[in-house]
Amino acid sequence: MDEQRVARLCGGPPWARGGPPPMRHWEERRRDAKVPWPSTLVLAVFVLVGSSFAAHGQHREPLDALARVLLLAGPAFLLLRNRWPVVAVFGAAVTVLAYFAAGYPYGPVFLTVAVGAFAAITSGHRRAAWWAVGGLWLGHLLIGHWLYVYLPPPGDEAAPWGQELVIAAWVVAIVAASELVRVRREVWAREREERAAAEKRRADEERLRIARELHDVLAHSISVINVQAGVGLALLDSDPEQARAALTTIKAASKEALGEVRQVLDTLRTPGDAPRTPAPGLGRLPELVDQASSTGLSVEVETVGEPTALPPGTDLAAFRIVQEALTNVVRHSGSRTARVRVAYTPGLLDLRIDDDGPATGSEAGGSGNGLAGMRERAAALGGTIEAGPRPDGGFRVRADLPVQPKETM
Structure with a gap:
């Protein structure tokens, strides 16, 4: 899904949708x-x-x-x-x-x-x-x-x-x-x-933020639904129980996606109000692993260092980067194994997501919109992100996010 199209659909002034200038x-x-x-x-x-x-x-x-x-x-x-x-x-x-x-x-x-x-x-x-x-x-x-x-x-x-x-x-x-x-x-x-101009910049930044959120939520959930729908169709006659499990996963993934989309859109309806549910963070990493497992992808998670409480913005960005990276593995990699490494160091959070490939299409690392969204999230926090093929094959996404730890988890 194109983030710019999502940004226009999220609202904004008439001239952003082709109307007259202000x-x-x-x-x-x-x-x-x-x-x-x-x-x-x-x-x-x-x-x-x-x-x-x-x-x-x-x-x-x-x-x-x-x-x-x-x-x-x-x-x-x-x-x-x-x-x-x-x-x-x-x-x-x-x-x-x-x-x-x-x-x-x-x-x-x-x-x-x-x-x-x-x-x-x-x-x-x-x-x-x-x-x-x-x-x-x-x-x-x-x-x-x-x-x-x-x-x-x-x-x-x-x-x-x-x-x-x-x-x-x-x-x-x-x-x-x-x-x-x-x-x-x-x-x-x-x-x-x-x-x-300042108000317009803030509005543009808010629309792009919402666009990134919607892109990450929908791209991941729809990828899971697409894989499970293919499994269900293939096993509908030969293995009804497995097809039922696929449909159950589709229902859970769509319900979760609807909930997150509703949370994002609530910020449009009631600006300034506190969100009804907490924003996603690395605490929900096991949920991402379970969703990836439902598509046949085995995810190994490694935590290095002493976990610390992250600021909400950093926590959300880290979750979305891992989510987008795993989504790209599901959609564009032939590997059935992915490795997620979360390293806590003083003042820095190091994320590394690897898969062994090979790529199943021309877009090995993703469509481009997801990678651009990850880079924007990292840049907004003053961090960096690298994504590309590994010398020994496969694909790697690595993000370094500056963080100010507050308390030990």
Whole structure:
């Protein structure tokens, strides 16, 4: 069974099963952006009312119908700031420049450009916002110091240079605040992406872990069932009692496989809950020997050194490595004898599984998925694994797993 297929069947995000990616392109998000009409309406009312109050005491043109149209045109452009921020900021800047060129009084009309620049900078259109705000300031400079002679109101005087400095400071403040918000948003977005990537890595690792568990459980149990089914079919007529024993072994192996599969899948249904049954370990090695014996394989087990209590991860990995190695002997070797050596040394668990061969097919050591799973288990614990033909024939799997013994068994 292919572990990658099992991983996809175990679940995961839609894009792992051929669906769309989790993050859409910015242009697609922009097309789906909502029109910010509530905030724009509040801004339009504030600009209209604020300009009426600010007009008192200024020797400028009165606020007529054209002035009110221009005051509303800026907020109207701001309705586009989520989808087309460049259009919004340039439109607001042009309407404000036209408003001052017509000789109307100063007031909160500048806020429309500030909001447009903020939207453009925070959405990534920094240069467009700078050009719009800088163009507005240069245009105001031309109007206030050179073109005022030809523009209303009649008899207007040049604007004081102190006012230009105030406007320049206002422009710098807008750009600086917008840039600060943009940088903070980028930092937050990067942190969110890193958290999402970490979550995805953890999910991928969990799916691969489950895939390895299912592969090891099913490959071993199905191999036993396959051998026993062949024995039962061959002896069904000539030796019914032996056929009955084969069927009994098939029933026991399938029941055990179902139990282990259910335990693995329970982690998907109730993540974070403790497993209902303990994970397999070397303490269940006699069960593996009995299952292998039921297929006609004689397994000799040798324990070297003083057995020590193993961490759960190491214990499970050791059990699965021995299980996969014996499964490969049953499926791919002509030998009817296998030797399992478990050696306990300080800080190290040494596993060695040998058979005398010969191989019964081209895949002497297994299909490749099982060996890859064993290597992944060993690597996850910082250990190593070697698998290959022996010089004198047969096949050997050897794994060295680092371990921190806690107590003597």
